[in-house]
Amino acid sequence: MEKAKPRILLLATGGTIASQPTGQGLAPGLDGAALTAMLPQSILANYAVTVRDILHMDSSNIQPEEWQIIARHVYENRKDFDGIVITHGTDTMAYTAAILSFMVCGIGIPVVLTGSQLPIDHPLSDGPENLRLALAMAASATPGVFVAFDRKVILGTRAVKTRTTGFDAFESVNWPYVAQVSGGGLNLNPGALPPKTGEGCTLKDAISPRVFLMKLTPGMDPELFDMLLQMHYRGIVIEAFGAGGLHFVRRDLVAKLQTAAQAGVAVVVCSQCLYEPSDFSLYQAGRLALAQGVMQGRDMTTEAAVTKLMWALGQSGDPRTVRALFEKNLAGERSMLEKRGMQHDR
Template sequence: MSNKKLLLLSTGGTIASVVSEEGLVPKESGETLIKRLEKLPYDIDIKDILQLDSSNIQPEEWRTIAENIYDARNDYDGIVLSHGTDTMAYTASMLTFMLQKINIPVVLTGSQVPINVVLSDAPDNLRLAFAASATCKPGIYLAFDRKVMLGCRSVKVRTINFNAFESVNYPVVAQVTSDGLVFNEEAKIPSHDGKTVLNTEIDPHVAVIKLFPGFDPNLLYAMVNNGCQGIVIEGYGLGGMNFIRRNIVAVIGDLIKKGIPVIATSQCLYERSDLTRYEVGRLALLEGAISACDMTTESAVTKLMWALGQSMDVKEIAQFFETNIAGEVTL
């Protein structure tokens, strides 16, 4: 049986960084990353497409990454994308929407320590990513610290620990044990039919607000007056929002009437938002707030950007958020 043909797309990040007078700077090429691994049982091609700290990866870079994956998808059995950790979950989520019905596994990975450091986590993460790209079902994934997660469910939760990412509100797809890469039967990867669709049209003019006691809802008007086209609000608990004195619920209703979609999620990392449970949520729901259910904030933000890029109106966006595209939401 011939080896799987895989592609490494490198974009920089900590994994490819070296020490400089300005701090860690991405300098290493994809070829250098591969040379630091022992021989892998795959036929690997390498392409350097960016050399950036992931804090500098923005919508323009998302388009570049998505286009490179799309162009290469029929020439390889899987693709590994090396990426900085800080915005990796955002990139994984956006690729989920930009590359719907992707026909091969695409696996993002990186490291907490540069690969040229003796005790770096980079070699193990890269080996895992290649193994996942050779064996997973088609989809967008994130591989880190012996776990493979659905990309649109991954969140960075630690700044320095090797266990930097967790799969939120969704089972881990696979993990490394003494038996090798073991897949989790509870992680149902959505199947799809049809051709891969590349659509990189997005509108990044969105805002994320973490609600706190005393927040002035008039600030939402200021954001909209300065070009904001959609808002994600991280409410309390199940998604509750205050309406006494500082009536954020009324402002949400007014903005929605003006055509500005407002997505309601929870600032709690785990479990779902549910606007039907309490009065403080039901009033927001009646005003037209759109529930993100159990989506991560990263997925909610990128899904909203993508929807706005398709010129969807508030009603269409509400319907879109009630659609599970690739496992990003439990309905």
């Protein structure tokens, strides 16, 4: 008896992989069926692929409303397919992968985002290779949300786009690759898989987009915090210096953190450094910030920290609940590394 083919749902959202030249530059022009038609029949013959077009957008325009649309399609189809592939533009792919990891946390099938740096109908495109990898990962029976790109598979909460044109566009930050392709095929790394929650999957797509990302620069005016409060932001993520530094001499950012905390604003501090964890208990400035109730991002990516805070604020208006949700490792986004300098081999 012939073995049943893995049932794969391909959700197309647009992006460079689907783009074609227009008078105004590249814009999404191909649908999901056209994307799969670019793959050799010998590849497609291994899967039972169903294609659905749910968006048709440059990923720069994919925002919280689109995240909810994608998450609902994933959740509603999770029991009808063995895996889901999402074709997506690269510019905001890491944000979408991170937020999906929280919205459909505990999902029991692979959900794999992929795209390309060149349109799939370009003769030198990386699109076909990335799409083949995504299909293989979607058929691997490995639950979780992932990014598949350049023969590597990255946990959804650890992916960061680090190159604008290079085919190796994404890195796995502070976490090993989930899988890599070699002469032996798709080599999975079980130690890099997300933790099992044991709670099953429930769609939790409520979100608060009122989160501001602030990159600290020397001499930044603390009055920026007053402006954010006036604009009714509910959360702030601060990329601070090194392992955990903010200035408080002459321009007292720490005092403004206290004002924000008293106003009920959730504040997360992380590092501008891409690798290794932040630790705000090391220096005086960091300890002063922690005393005002700020939450530490530890070894989270900026994309994961921003989307997780948006998601946590969407789940509850209670600051204690928001803190508990943010500080809990839900999808491999934080490993709670306590020792300075500790890092994962990739």
